[in-house]
Amino acid sequence: MTQKMKFSRAFHALFLINFISHFVCTLGDSTSHRGSTEAVSPFPSEFLFGVATSAYQVEGAVVSDGKGLNNWDAFSHKSGSILDGTNGDVADDHYHRYKEDIELMHSLGVNSYRFSISWTRILPRGRFGAVNLAGIEFYNNLIDSLLRKGIQPFVTLSHYDFPQELEDAYGSWLNPQIKEDFRYYADICFQAFGDRVKYWATFNEPNILAMHGYRTGIYPPSRCSGSFGNCTHGDSEVEPFHVAHNFILAHAAAVDTYRTKYQKEQGGMIGFVVNAIWFEPISNSTEDKLAVKRAQSFLINWFLDPIVFGKYPSEMEGILGSTLPVFSTSDLNVLRNGLDFIGVNFYTSLYVKDCLHSKCEKAMGSTRTEGSALQTGVKDNVPIGEPTPMEWYYVTPQGIESMVLYLKERYNTPLFIVENGYGEDNSANKTVEDFLNDTKRVDFISSHLDALASAIRKGADVRGYFIWALLDNFEWIFGYTKRFGIYHVDYKTLKRTPKASAMWYKQFIAKNREIRTPISDSNPQHPQYY
Numbered sequence: 001m002t003q004k005m006k007f008s009r010a011f012h013a014l015f016l017i018n019f020i021s022h023f024v025c026t027l028g029d030s031t032s033h034r035g036s037t038e039a040v041s042p043f044p045s046e047f048l049f050g051v052a053t054s055a056y057q058v059e060g061a062v063v064s065d066g067k068g069l070n071n072w073d074a075f076s077h078k079s080g081s082i083l084d085g086t087n088g089d090v091a092d093d094h095y096h097r098y099k100e101d102i103e104l105m106h107s108l109g110v111n112s113y114r115f116s117i118s119w120t121r122i123l124p125r126g127r128f129g130a131v132n133l134a135g136i137e138f139y140n141n142l143i144d145s146l147l148r149k150g151i152q153p154f155v156t157l158s159h160y161d162f163p164q165e166l167e168d169a170y171g172s173w174l175n176p177q178i179k180e181d182f183r184y185y186a187d188i189c190f191q192a193f194g195d196r197v198k199y200w201a202t203f204n205e206p207n208i209l210a211m212h213g214y215r216t217g218i219y220p221p222s223r224c225s226g227s228f229g230n231c232t233h234g235d236s237e238v239e240p241f242h243v244a245h246n247f248i249l250a251h252a253a254a255v256d257t258y259r260t261k262y263q264k265e266q267g268g269m270i271g272f273v274v275n276a277i278w279f280e281p282i283s284n285s286t287e288d289k290l291a292v293k294r295a296q297s298f299l300i301n302w303f304l305d306p307i308v309f310g311k312y313p314s315e316m317e318g319i320l321g322s323t324l325p326v327f328s329t330s331d332l333n334v335l336r337n338g339l340d341f342i343g344v345n346f347y348t349s350l351y352v353k354d355c356l357h358s359k360c361e362k363a364m365g366s367t368r369t370e371g372s373a374l375q376t377g378v379k380d381n382v383p384i385g386e387p388t389p390m391e392w393y394y395v396t397p398q399g400i401e402s403m404v405l406y407l408k409e410r411y412n413t414p415l416f417i418v419e420n421g422y423g424e425d426n427s428a429n430k431t432v433e434d435f436l437n438d439t440k441r442v443d444f445i446s447s448h449l450d451a452l453a454s455a456i457r458k459g460a461d462v463r464g465y466f467i468w469a470l471l472d473n474f475e476w477i478f479g480y481t482k483r484f485g486i487y488h489v490d491y492k493t494l495k496r497t498p499k500a501s502a503m504w505y506k507q508f509i510a511k512n513r514e515i516r517t518p519i520s521d522s523n524p525q526h527p528q529y530y
């Protein structure tokens with residue numbers, strides 16, 4: 001490159017740093033102004049401020065070191081599955097760059113990292129083969145490197161991915177057998193990592209997997225029927241409930257193993273992560289208010305009620321009757337293990353309209369087996385919040401407060417917000433500088449943290465908040481067409497660059513809590529942090 005080009009690039013970089021620091025200072029001022037009226041941070045001193053990723057979305061290294069193929073490996077390689085025809089074969093190459101990524105986290109000052117373990121790195125062939133020691137070693141290295149920086153691992157056992165072998169052998173989540181295979185896998189993870197991992201989540205958003213894998217068929221294993229989607233196999237009105245039932249029992253099996261074999265000695269917590277949309281009635285009619293209850297039941301309480309109370313919500317029993325699977329006495333015994341926390345992924349609120357007493361067009365939620373509660377982001381042509389580039393996602397910070405207070409009231413269980421963030425279109429028109437100046441993401445995150453603080457002041461037991469995501473990454477069926485990261489990733493070079501939101505979060509964390517003393521390098525096997 002010419003001298004002139006070099007100069008222009010250097011100048012550009014300098015300009016960018018100046019603008020970002022200016023931007024952060026401006027924001028910092030507004031935060032400190034707010035701080036001066038509230039002397040005490042509403043966030044408890046042990047609060048986890050973190051960032052999140054998941055294995056398939058960031059790791060890459062699709063067949064490295066003995067990893068087996070999972071459902072997303074198989075699905076993303078089928079043509080037409082992913083919007084831009086891409087896959088997670090390389091993704092952010094986090095598998096090879098995790099040390100660099102931990103440096104990024106350390107520079108942010110986060111005290112926790114939420115990631116997931118790739119089931120097929122540990123058990124390449126599901127239940128049917130040996131444990132892959134290279135997979136164990138990778139996560140040991142990741143966990144030890146995090147702890148050396150004072151960053152607590154917050155680990156999901158299965159974040160949308162599971163061995164393709166289990167799909168091919170017996171139909172995965174449609175078969176009750178899977179709970180024993182999940183228990184077996186979870187046991188290996190508790191044994192290998194539980195001396196250092198104190199936060200375990202069994203599953204991420206099985207409510208979304210049940211819907212998209214088995215009702216609309218847009219996720220693997222691409223099952224649906226009738227007008228719900230275009231699939232060659234499936235039953236959209238029945239299978240989601242069987243799949244959910246098996247997820248609930250698999251969660252219970254893993255918790256049972258943790259409680260009986262590990263928890264007393266290891267001293268951690270184990271929970272479950274739901275996708276949680278806050279629903280508002282589209283009018284003040286009694287019908288629409290009851291429709292909101294059905295929408296909540298068919299999305300969230302569907303999973304949490306059985307785990308916490310040992311039964312499906314009455315709204316579901318009333319509508320579904322014998323379509324809803326039944327828990328046997330021995331199932332109920334295992335379900336009594338419950339959970340220690342609820343993990344909440346919050347992105348948006350939506351309006352709900354009753355479809356039992358009035359006619360609805362076919363839309364999300366409107367059919368009987370979805371609860372006859374149509375969901376929409378718009379009322380009288382006015383959106384419920386500022387629309388975002390993600391269809392169905394609106395900026396509704398008030399919703400996170402309402403959601404948290406609702407969950408507190410219903411379940412009275414500790415909560416972690418384990419995902420919250422803002423997705424942008426990866427438009428070819430935009431320059432890197434455009435992506436780095438992510439003012440909308442900063443507004444989104446800061447307004448949600450404000451609303452969360454308000455819920456905590458009202459007594460909600462919220463113990464952590466994780467931004468989705470640390471890095472731009474593979475956004476499932478959207479491939480690389482959406483960017484959620486607070487670090488920009490150049491997918492050609494895999495270079496990571498902090499966005500304004502990363503700078504903002506760093507300042508926010510520094511203001512809200514003292515950064516913990518890093519654990520001594522000399523003895524990473526026996527961290528003293530817990």
Ligand SMILES: *[C@@H]1O[C@H](CO)[C@@H](O)[C@H](O)[C@H]1NC(C)=O
Nearest residue numbers: 216224226227228229230231
């Ligand atoms: C199914 O495919 C047909 C033809 O490609 C399309 O018109 C229709 O909208 C699809 N239905 C759904 C529910 O995706």
Ligand SMILES: *[C@@H]1O[C@H](CO)[C@@H](O)[C@H](O)[C@H]1NC(C)=O
Nearest residue numbers: 280281282283284285288379
């Ligand atoms: C419902 O009633 C409340 C209180 O009267 C009012 O503030 C709100 O705007 C009403 N909502 C709708 C959708 O009509």
Ligand SMILES: *[C@@H]1O[C@H](CO)[C@@H](O)[C@H](O)[C@H]1NC(C)=O
Nearest residue numbers: 425426427428429430431481
């Ligand atoms: C690029 O920008 C033009 C003009 O603003 C717009 O019409 C077009 O849709 C954009 N293309 C993409 C891929 O976003």
Ligand SMILES: *[C@@H]1O[C@H](CO)[C@@H](O)[C@H](O)[C@H]1NC(C)=O
Nearest residue numbers: 019020433434437438439440
């Ligand atoms: C960053 O974005 C904001 C709002 O979109 C805009 O006002 C500002 O000029 C941008 N800054 C730079 C340096 O591009």
